[in-house]
Amino acid sequence: MEYRRIKGTRDILPEEGLIRKRIFSIAENLFLTFGFLPISTPVFEQTELFVRGIGEASDIVQKEMYTFLDRSNRSLTLRPEGTAPVVRAYIENNLSSFRFPSKLFYIMPMYRYERPQKGRLREFWQIGVEVFGAPGPDVDSEVIFLMVEYFKKLGLKNFTTEINTIGCRKCRPLFLDKLVEFLNEHSEDLCSDCRKRIDLNPLRVFDCKNERCITLLKDAPKVSESVCEECLLHFEGVMNHLRMLNVDFEVNPFLVRGLDYYEKTTFEVKSPLLGAQSAIGGGGRYDPLVKECGGEDTPGLGFAIGVERLLMQLEEEGIVPQIEIGTDVYIVSYRGLETKAFEVANQLRKIGIKTEYDYLKRSMKAQFKQADKLGAKVSVIVAPEEHERNLVKLRNMITGEENLVSYDEVVGLIKTMVEKVDERCQ
Ligand SMILES: [Zn+2]
Ligand SMILES: [Zn+2]
Numbered sequence: 001m002e003y004r005r006i007k008g009t010r011d012i013l014p015e016e017g018l019i020r021k022r023i024f025s026i027a028e029n030l031f032l033t034f035g036f037l038p039i040s041t042p043v044f045e046q047t048e049l050f051v052r053g054i055g056e057a058s059d060i061v062q063k064e065m066y067t068f069l070d071r072s073n074r075s076l077t078l079r080p081e082g083t084a085p086v087v088r089a090y091i092e093n094n095l096s097s098f099r100f101p102s103k104l105f106y107i108m109p110m111y112r113y114e115r116p117q118k119g120r121l122r123e124f125w126q127i128g129v130e131v132f133g134a135p136g137p138d139v140d141s142e143v144i145f146l147m148v149e150y151f152k153k154l155g156l157k158n159f160t161t162e163i164n165t166i167g168c169r170k171c172r173p174l175f176l177d178k179l180v181e182f183l184n185e186h187s188e189d190l191c192s193d194c195r196k197r198i199d200l201n202p203l204r205v206f207d208c209k210n211e212r213c214i215t216l217l218k219d220a221p222k223v224s225e226s227v228c229e230e231c232l233l234h235f236e237g238v239m240n241h242l243r244m245l246n247v248d249f250e251v252n253p254f255l256v257r258g259l260d261y262y263e264k265t266t267f268e269v270k271s272p273l274l275g276a277q278s279a280i281g282g283g284g285r286y287d288p289l290v291k292e293c294g295g296e297d298t299p300g301l302g303f304a305i306g307v308e309r310l311l312m313q314l315e316e317e318g319i320v321p322q323i324e325i326g327t328d329v330y331i332v333s334y335r336g337l338e339t340k341a342f343e344v345a346n347q348l349r350k351i352g353i354k355t356e357y358d359y360l361k362r363s364m365k366a367q368f369k370q371a372d373k374l375g376a377k378v379s380v381i382v383a384p385e386e387h388e389r390n391l392v393k394l395r396n397m398i399t400g401e402e403n404l405v406s407y408d409e410v411v412g413l414i415k416t417m418v419e420k421v422d423e424r425c426q
Contacts, residue, residue: 008116008121009123010123014325015325016311018324019320019321020125023307023321026154030150030153031105031129031146034103034142034146035103037103037105038104039089040106041079041082042079043111044078044079045076045085046074047067047077049084049085049088049293050079052292053261053289053292054261057201057204057260058259059204060080060259062200064112064113065077065078065080066111066112079110080112081110081126082106082108082110082126082304083128083259083261083286083289084289084293086106086130087132087290087300090132090290090295091294096133100132101131101133101134101139103131103132104130104131106126106128109123109126111123119274121308124307125307125308126307127281127304127305127307127310128283128304128305129146130302133300134299134301137234137235137236137241137265138237138241140234140237140265140267141237141238141241141245142241144163144247144249144267145247146303147269147281147303148269150305151280154314154321156314156319157317158273158316159271159313160249160272161247161248161250162249162267162268163242163251163252163255163267164223164224164265164266165223165232165234166227166284167227167264168231168264168287170228170230172223172263175227176203179203179205180202182220182221183205189212189216190216193210194213201260206220217254222253222254223256224253231264234264238265239251259284263285263286264285265284265285265301266283267283268282269282273313279309280306280310280313281304281306281310282303282304283301283302284303287301326354326376327354327356327374327375328348328376328377328418329376329378329379329414329418330356330357330367330370330371331344331355331382332358332367332380332382333357333381333383334382334384335361337387338357338358342357344407347411351411353414356370377417378418378421379395380414386404391404392404392405393405394413394417398421
C-alpha cells in the first residue's frame, strides 16, 4: 500500500459514521429546542483571526496551528477551534440584525498539530454552541444545562460538571500579580513549561499535568478569592440558576481553560473514565472577544464538546447507540430477470424502503446468502414461472412465510410487511 493517512488523522468507517450521525442528530434536535440555529464556517481562515481570537500566548497559537502560505502568499490556518471563526462570521454577516441575542451551533472538524494520543487527534470534531448579546448569569447556566442535558440524552451517567469564575478585565490583573508573585517564589519547583508560562501566560499553569506542579499549585492563590464584586455576583447568579435547573455541579477554583479570551464563568464536564483526557466538553464566557475581533462590544459565551472523546465515553459506559447497517428488502432474481429486480428495487427505494439486489449476476444461493448477511426482513424472489404469470414471491425472512403476489401489489405489501417486522422488533 503506497498511501497512508496522515499521522493523527483517522478514517471514519461506515459503522462509526452511522453512530456519529445519530449523536449529531440528537444534538441538533436538542439545540434547536433551545433556540440555537446552525452555522458552518470555512475550514481555513486568515491566521491573524486565530492569533487575535485565541490569544498570542495560548498553546494553540504557540505550537498547535496548521499554518501555511497559499499560492498568493497569504498566511492561512486550518481552524483549530470554532469560537473565533463563528465570532468572525457573526460580525461579518451582521447576524445581530437577523436575531439578537444570537444563538448558534456548529458541528465541524478542527485541526491541531498536537502529539497524537488516545482521545487526541490532529483532525478532530467538535460540537459547539455560541451565544452573542446575552450578559446575564441565567444564560451561563442555560448553556451549562444544555451541555449536561445533551450528555443525559445520550445516556451518559458517569460525569461531573465543574464550574469556576476567572474574573474579568478589571479584577484579573490583580489576581495575576498575586499569582506571578507566588510562581516566582516557587519557580525552582515548577516544570520548565510552567516556568515559561510565568511571563507568557501564568493562568495556564493550572492546566499543567506535572504531578509536582499540581501539588505545588494547591497552595497557589485562587482566582475566585480575588474577583471583583460584579464577577462574584455573576458567579453566584450562575450557581443559583444551576440549582433551579437541578444541575449537579462542583466549584473547581483551578478551572481556567486554555483559551485566553475567557472571563467570568468557565466550566467543564469531566469523566473519571477517560484518564488524562478527562474533559468531554467545556466552555465559558468570553465577553471581550467580539470587540477584540473587530465587532461591537457584545458579550459572548459558548461551549465545545470533543466528538471523539464523547464516543470514547459512550464506549466506556457501554451505551454506544445501536445502529442498523442492514437492508429491509433484498430482491433475489433468476438469471435473465435482473431488470425486474432493478425496477422493483428502485420503486421500493422511492417510497423509503431500504432495498438491495444483486449487481453481480450471482447464483440464487449466493443471493440468498447476501440477503441473510444484510439482515433483510423481506426477500422478493423473481422467478421465471411466476414472472410469466405477472407474479412474484415474497418471503418473510423472520417467519419463513411465503406468498405469491402480483407486481401491482408488491410495493404496498412489502411496505406493510416491513412495518410489521419493525414493530415486532421494537
Ligand atoms: Zn471582575
Ligand atoms: Zn508545570
